[in-house]
Amino acid sequence: MNRTSTPEARQLARTAAAWLALLDSGRASAEDLQRLDHWRAADPRHEQLWQRAEGLRQRFQAVPPALAMASLDRPQANRRTLLKRGLALTVLVPGGWLLSQQLPLAVWRADLRTAVGERRGVRLVDGSLLQLNTATAVDLDMAEHQLTLVAGEIALSVNRAQPIDVDFGLGRVSTGQAQICLRRDADNCRISVLSGKVRVQPVQGVELALDYGDQLTLYADGSGAMGRFDPHMPDWRDGVLSVNNQPLGLFLGEVARYRPGILRWEPGLESLKVTGTFQLNDTDRILALLAASLPLTVQSRSRYWVTLVPRQASV
Structure with missing residues (x-):
């Protein structure tokens, strides 16, 4: 009834x-x-x-x-x-x-949006491939060949001569036949060039040219830093997180991006090192693998509240 x-x-x-x-x-x-x-x-x-x-x-x-x-x-x-x-x-x-x-209202109203832990790929009208990582929002204006990264992280593969401009808040990147990753956080944006060449025009500062392997991080205060990107960094596109001897604190900071709720850990665990390739579609299994290989224990108050603590020594 x-x-x-x-x-x-x-x-x-x-x-x-x-x-x-x-x-x-x-x-x-x-x-x-x-x-x-x-x-x-x-x-x-x-x-x-x-x-x-x-x-x-x-x-x-x-x-x-x-x-x-x-x-x-x-x-x-x-x-x-x-x-x-x-x-x-x-x-x-x-x-x-x-x-x-x-x-933010702009995130909720975005043309494309992923939830925490979700990833998706979209073929744009010009044939370019746009991939959205976890908790990402993007606005599209393909008539003007423009995207806006509202929040989160994207990978964009452009195969045509017509460039696409990507507005990321702290500036704009123009990419022709190239592959890039952009990650927008609260106070910075990171641009990595996986292939080809791109031009970046910061809101504050002069235009910059980036080549394959370059990584530019721009900060809200107008400063920036150039470097080389980690070749495993774009592995999220294939649904995996690959690390080599990475401090546990940094690793867990990445894992937390793919989990709804709270993931905490004791500061004393942060110096432990992690190596391996982990499937992002099962973060519970990632934590279980850490507990099996490192001296730590996973304490779960609920599905959305998990804390990692040092394992107690056997008496």
Whole structure:
């Protein structure tokens, strides 16, 4: 029997949508996770709704989390209709008020967007290949041969003479027949040239020419640094993270980019070294492999709150 939506059910659905959107944004704090734990434990209906919410996210990965959650208080037939419509167009969804606070509006409205842990590739109208890494947002204006990297990391392979300009906030890179990776963080952007040549025009400073192997990091204060990129750095395009004798702290900082929620570790572990190639589609397995090969233990308060601590010596 179809159940009737009530104001209380709709409010619970909005709350679940807001929590799920926050977790998928990768910006949840430890305090946020504590509040989520308290909300789930406060009422059996909350936990039941949360389990259904996670199930919907797995079934409808192409649907924005808040839109999927908006169907939780709907009868089954109406739920299917709402989700199908959601695949074709973006609508105003419950939980949007929290999204606007936790995610910049430009990220939510971007033409292309990936969630935390998601990667995707898109063939542009001119034949160029655009790949989006985890938690990435891109705007497209192919009529002007221009992209805007709003957040995250992309790889762009351009095979035609017509250059494509990529705006990354701190400047603009113009690439013709070349392959590049761009990573935009909160206070800097890193441009790496995998093949060919590109031109970079910083917002502050003179135009620069980069060749194959060059890596330029620009900072919000106008400074910059040139170097050579790590040849394993673009391996994320193939869904792997490859490192050789890398300090554990740096390695975990990268792994955390692909996990919703909080990943913490004791500072005393940071000097341990990691070598290997790890599959990015299963970060739980990455942590399990670390625990099997290094003197550490993985402590999980929940799926979204994991801490690595030194392993206690056997008595």
